[in-house]
Amino acid sequence: MPDADFTGQRHLSQPAIPELPNAPPGASARIVKPGKIRELWLALYFPLLPLRAAVDNGANIPGCDRPVDLSKPLAVFEKTGKTHRLISISSGAETANIRTGMKTSEAWIREPRLKFFPRDHRNERVILNRLAHSLFDFSPRVAVHDDCTLAVEVGGSLRLYHGLENLLQQLRKKLSALDTDFSLSLAPTPLAAILCASANHDRCIRHIGQLRSELGEIPLHYYETDKKNLRTLSRMGIRNLRDLFRLPREGLLKRLGKPFVDRLDRLLGERPDPQRLYTPQAKFHAIQDLDQESSEARILGQAGRCLLIRLEACLSRHDSAVWKMAWRLHNAKNEVLLLDINLGVPAWRADILQPLFDLRLESIRLHSPVRKIELETRFFCPRSAHHIELFPALSSSDNTDRQQFVDRVRSKLGSHVIQGLQPADEHRPEKAWQTCEPGHSRILAIKGFDRPLWLLEQPRLLATRNGRPTLDGPLKLHSERERICCGWWDRNRIARDYWNAITTSGQKIWIFKDLHEVKWYLHGIY
Amino acid sequence: MIAYPAHKDEETTAPLTGSLKKNGAEHVHRTHFAHRRDISLAKSLLPGCGRSIPTGFRTLDDLLPDGGWPLGALTEILIPDHEPGSLWLALPAVARLSRERGWMAMVSPPHIPYAPALKNLGMDLNKILLIHPRARTDALWTIEEALGSKTCSSVLFWLHGPDNKTLRRLQLAAERGDCLGLCFRPATNAGQCTTAALRLRIRPGADGAAVDILKNRGGRPHKNLKLNFSDIGYA
Numbered sequence: 001m002p003d004a005d006f007t008g009q010r011h012l013s014q015p016a017i018p019e020l021p022n023a024p025p026g027a028s029a030r031i032v033k034p035g036k037i038r039e040l041w042l043a044l045y046f047p048l049l050p051l052r053a054a055v056d057n058g059a060n061i062p063g064c065d066r067p068v069d070l071s072k073p074l075a076v077f078e079k080t081g082k083t084h085r086l087i088s089i090s091s092g093a094e095t096a097n098i099r100t101g102m103k104t105s106e107a108w109i110r111e112p113r114l115k116f117f118p119r120d121h122r123n124e125r126v127i128l129n130r131l132a133h134s135l136f137d138f139s140p141r142v143a144v145h146d147d148c149t150l151a152v153e154v155g156g157s158l159r160l161y162h163g164l165e166n167l168l169q170q171l172r173k174k175l176s177a178l179d180t181d182f183s184l185s186l187a188p189t190p191l192a193a194i195l196c197a198s199a200n201h202d203r204c205i206r207h208i209g210q211l212r213s214e215l216g217e218i219p220l221h222y223y224e225t226d227k228k229n230l231r232t233l234s235r236m237g238i239r240n241l242r243d244l245f246r247l248p249r250e251g252l253l254k255r256l257g258k259p260f261v262d263r264l265d266r267l268l269g270e271r272p273d274p275q276r277l278y279t280p281q282a283k284f285h286a287i288q289d290l291d292q293e294s295s296e297a298r299i300l301g302q303a304g305r306c307l308l309i310r311l312e313a314c315l316s317r318h319d320s321a322v323w324k325m326a327w328r329l330h331n332a333k334n335e336v337l338l339l340d341i342n343l344g345v346p347a348w349r350a351d352i353l354q355p356l357f358d359l360r361l362e363s364i365r366l367h368s369p370v371r372k373i374e375l376e377t378r379f380f381c382p383r384s385a386h387h388i389e390l391f392p393a394l395s396s397s398d399n400t401d402r403q404q405f406v407d408r409v410r411s412k413l414g415s416h417v418i419q420g421l422q423p424a425d426e427h428r429p430e431k432a433w434q435t436c437e438p439g440h441s442r443i444l445a446i447k448g449f450d451r452p453l454w455l456l457e458q459p460r461l462l463a464t465r466n467g468r469p470t471l472d473g474p475l476k477l478h479s480e481r482e483r484i485c486c487g488w489w490d491r492n493r494i495a496r497d498y499w500n501a502i503t504t505s506g507q508k509i510w511i512f513k514d515l516h517e518v519k520w521y522l523h524g525i526y
Numbered sequence: 527m528i529a530y531p532a533h534k535d536e537e538t539t540a541p542l543t544g545s546l547k548k549n550g551a552e553h554v555h556r557t558h559f560a561h562r563r564d565i566s567l568a569k570s571l572l573p574g575c576g577r578s579i580p581t582g583f584r585t586l587d588d589l590l591p592d593g594g595w596p597l598g599a600l601t602e603i604l605i606p607d608h609e610p611g612s613l614w615l616a617l618p619a620v621a622r623l624s625r626e627r628g629w630m631a632m633v634s635p636p637h638i639p640y641a642p643a644l645k646n647l648g649m650d651l652n653k654i655l656l657i658h659p660r661a662r663t664d665a666l667w668t669i670e671e672a673l674g675s676k677t678c679s680s681v682l683f684w685l686h687g688p689d690n691k692t693l694r695r696l697q698l699a700a701e702r703g704d705c706l707g708l709c710f711r712p713a714t715n716a717g718q719c720t721t722a723a724l725r726l727r728i729r730p731g732a733d734g735a736a737v738d739i740l741k742n743r744g745g746r747p748h749k750n751l752k753l754n755f756s757d758i759g760y761a
Contacts, residue, residue, distance in 0.1 A: 401676070401677050402628055402629055404677070405629065405671070405672070405675045405677040405678070406655070408671065408675075409657065409668055409671065409672075412664075413659055413660075413664055413668065417657060417658055417659055417660075417664075418655055418656070418657045419656045420651075420652070420655065420656070421639065421641045421644070421651055421654045421656055422641060422651055423641040423642050423645055423651065424641075429640075432640075432641070432642050433638065433640060433641035433642065434641075435656065438654075438655050439652055439653070440652070441651040441652050441654070444645075449642070450646075451640055451643035451646065452640060452643060453613045453614055453617070453639065453640055453643045453644065453647075454610045454613065454635075454636070454637040454638065454639065454640060455637060455638040455639075455640040456637055456638070457637065457638060505609075505729075505730060506729070506730045506731035506735075507609055507730040508730070508733070508755075524640065525609070525610050525637065526614065526755075
């Protein structure tokens, strides 16, 4: 069994897959349930996060990090009690002999050029959430903790990633792309993993029985932050966790109270430790800056593709699709052109969304070159399962394909260009039909009156000769007439006698005599 | 008489006489042609080779080589000026296609296609797309998209004076999309040559129309075929 050599230095002797207990004799017929997946928590500690958060100060938009120049002496302070102490320092400050936990006044004396920033908890949280979001590829269970740590349950993802080693490799690759410093540890309980990570004590503890021995060397102040408890313990001569584990439980309960002992139990896995898991917000917002200002559709399309690939990744994390996208094209004068794209069927693949954006770009005329493209959508919806036809020859295209054709036409020509048709329950011929959303026409059982295939938008006035209607010559009227008198309820009252007629060229038409005006009109053509 | 060297003659005429030869080259040339879209094999013009959909009029079906409107091809219907066109002629086939598969797209129809009448004639209204592009170039783009998209079973469009190049392009799109493309054009365009598979001229008459088959790929032209509304036999 290969050991997880994730630090590159330490070889761990714990087998990666726990051995199954031997089945008792005679129990072979019993269905053996797969064993419960053993939890393995991966903790990430970001020591420079307060510095980044404070220097950024939330001014920039998430997703576009400005790198913080760590070679300059920078420090973040926080008020604890009456004094201001340093929480996080840059490497530039470290070379000037400044350490975390120092008072600001002391640091000031050592390095007068040191820049101080107040701690920004809110921005820290924003960045941490963003990091948590990017870790969703590795596990659906990501917990955001205070003090710049994330806990990710990776025990359930080991098979998917073909083992821990591969998972860690990919995780490191992902985090190095985000340009963050971090320390990483693995343990069966989230608290233990976090403790190891924050103590910069890279460990891979895979068995709960190893916790006591592996955690033993960690100094106590990493575990306990409460000043009073720390003082009590140090008076008892306890320097690290091993000393603490040796103490009898009853004594600790008596001296330090139940919360302290409970926490210790959770650390060692003797008590369940439910985590408040991070749930990402269902929205997407990203901006793509163009290398050069451009109004060329091809270049804008490429930039749009970058955004759509990010959208696809975001959607696959949510297992959802979008039915509406808002694109904004910014020019140099900060004027914004808004392009809305609506989809008939929700889609999530960039390959499908890309042509719609391209077509939309083709249809507009840009007056000035574009500097950046913004894509925002909040209209997430669950993905619908893809239907596969039982008899593909009978129906060559399914509903999704059909809707995608409508979307294509709409994104190029606008949404009102393409419409469906439906009958309406009305006696007045001009109101007996309506436009509707394509493919969503109402099913109405209508009586089979003889009606023309074409209806004129406006009835056309016909000339008369000797009181009889004419259209390029005299009309031959059919003997039957149909009287339609209604509409008093909405002040569009009509009173008409409809006739079928035949023109001199032989075309069958539908005409009516308005009984109020006593005029003839052409209304339909067969 | 000029006598060409035998081997040279064989080389230059090889693709055309390929099917007559009995050696292995025959197969090579045939597949070579099969992949070229700009050359149509005479074999495909033989009756009964193309796919079609019955028009719903038995007398008309009998005259058409494949026994109906050709699928995957363009059909031109020439109509008198100022008249919207004999939609009833196309409806039996279009209605049947609309019930079976994709959209029935109507691009720039001259008037409102009247929903109650379409329903009476067996159309699936759920499949109707009314498309009214503003500009002519947009209309042509839409028609080509619709014909080639494989999501439309039939595309009906009304165009004034499309040139031959445009029609050829639409014809290729229809082949790609395997759909019924019906192009309604004014009868004044009858003198213009066409790439469509079928060209009909309609002259409305009492209770129906007289149809002239002007071009009939794989069949013969015909004059003055009388079709009545009452002949519509739904397949």
